Every structure is written in C-alpha cells, then in structure tokens.
Amino acid sequence: MNMINRTQLLGMSCKQMEEFLVDMGQPRYRGRQIYKWIYQKDVNSFHDMTDIPRSLRQQLDENASIAIPRVLKQRVSKDGTRKFLMELEDRKRIETVVIPQSGNRDTSYSLCISTQVGCPVGCAFCATGSSGYQRSLQSHEMAGQFLSSRRELKRRLKRNEDNIISNVVYMGMGEPFFNYDQVIDSVYLLIEYNGINLGQRHITISTSGEVKGIKRLAQEKLQVTLAVSLHAAYDQLRDRLVPLNRKYPLGELLEAVEYYISRTNRRVTFEYIMLDDVNLSRDDADKLIHITKPLLANINLIPYNEVETLPFKRPSSNKVWQFYHWLAEGGLNVTIREERGGDIEAACGQLCIKER
C-alpha cells in the first residue's frame, strides 16, 4: 500500500485516535498510548513504540502513517534563532522559525508557525507576500511544525525537556484566518492534555486584519492572544502596505477588534512595522494614538528587516526611538521588538517559498 492510501494519524485528536484503534479491534487505551508516543515522545515510527504489541505495530505500519514535516535545512543566527526549511508530504516547502527567549543556555524557545505555503495577502514590504501563494496548510502540518522543531532542537542542543518550546506564534508564512478552521484545529492539538499540553495563554494568532476571523475567534472558548498587524493608521497608506485593507478598511477592522475585546475581555496586540520615510511621522504617531488608545491595546513596534528585492528601508535607531517616545507620551502601552534572526532572513517579513 502506498503512503496516499494510509490513514494519517497526525492531526487526529486523542479521542479520534482512540476510536481509530477501537475500529481496528483494539482496546481504547491503545489510542492514547500511540497519541502520547507521537505528541509527547516525538516518535513517528510505529516500530519504536515499544509498549505496543509487535503485531499491532506491524498492522499500523501497513495501514497508517505519521507524516511530520521533514527538516531539509536549518540556519542558525548568531543570536540563537534557527530557521528550518521543511518539506511537506506533497513536497511543498515552508519555513518555520524558533527564537530563544533569552541568552541563557537553558532558555526555552518561541516557535513561529507558518499557516500557508506563501501568502495571498501580498503586503508590500513582505518577502512571503511577494513570493506568491500555493496552498493552505492542514492542521496536522501546523502541529507537525511544532513536533519537527522540538525534535530538531532537542537533538541539536542535546537537551531533553519537553517544554523546550514554551510559546507558539502563528506569524510565519500566510494569513491564519484565510485558513481559519485548520488553524483552530491545530491550536486544539497544541493544547491537548494527553499530548503537547501547551498553555493557551502561550499561543498568539496574528492576522493582517481578516475581520471575519477576528469575530469568529471572539466566539471560541479559547484564551489565546490575538495580534493584529496594523502597520498604518489611516486607510490611504494601509491600502498600499496591506492590500487586505481595501476589503476591510480600518473602521471595520477596529470595530471587529472592539467586538473581540468586549466578548473575551482580553488585551489585543497591534503590530506596527517601522518603515523609513513611510509610516513614522509625527502625524502617523498622532493618528495611531487616536485610533488605538481607546482599545487599551499593546503596541509592538517592529523595526523593518530589509528584503533585497523590495524598496523599503529600515529606519535609524534615532527615528525608532523618536516614534516610540511619541506613542509612549501619548499614553500607549508600547514596546519595540528586539531584532531576532535578521542575519539568516528569519525575521518578520523575511520568510519566503524556497523552490527545489
């Protein structure tokens, strides 16, 4: 039997896996055992599941598969950030990034997950957007990025802690809410008690402003953090930088964010990429204060990481701090994101599709 006809176990909830095993004539707890092998012990070969009877392992090997993305290449930044080039079952390629939380040897990592191969939004400053769009990812391909990255980190760093990845951000290639159902399914895989068991508050979903997704997320019983990539404080500029703004202009977007806050009582983060001579004037700061202050949000400023093929420039450190002070004096809760992985093109907006 070839791989195509085998049942893909990755992506099943623990309950679904129990049912799958019951359908094979096995006791229910076998499903839970296999689930733990996959999600807690990073094992994806049935032969290595030593507490499963040999005959069942054989049967599973013939009828099922656990297809986690294959790490083809990794680049390591001088700051410890790692970028993995991963290949999916259909040989499409994505990039996934792990970022150390501190400079300590025993630090944990934050994982930046891709949700699509390429991205259809096409933000003007983003390498992913300009490299085209191929398809959306399945939930198991997103959870698989977690498993592959964790396995790779443990192997390379000779560490064995299961919580070596402590945070997940859906901020890699793609617009998560264009792939809403699969993204939410993957969140449930990350938080499953019998599996990865990541805390909900350690997960952030970042959207470029897909209003329907924001409203749907408001109705989920999830405690994940919502981040919105704003990048401009008025429509004329945002239309140019984030083309999705033409469909969902700022007024509509901010209304959706307000609705989200009122339903969930959770603080939202606005991301603001800092582009030299584009969105950093005093007027930009005033407009940004005006539209975000009533929402009591966090503002995360991201100094731009230049992409060779795109015309945008990184602002000087003086301009970055000037803009920061204007916002802080205006009463916003503002931070500047520390530069990570810029030397290996792993920073925000630098990921792109790599062809074979």
Ligand code: SF4
């Ligand atoms: S910034 Fe995000 S939403 Fe915009 S093109 Fe890049 S990946 Fe897509």
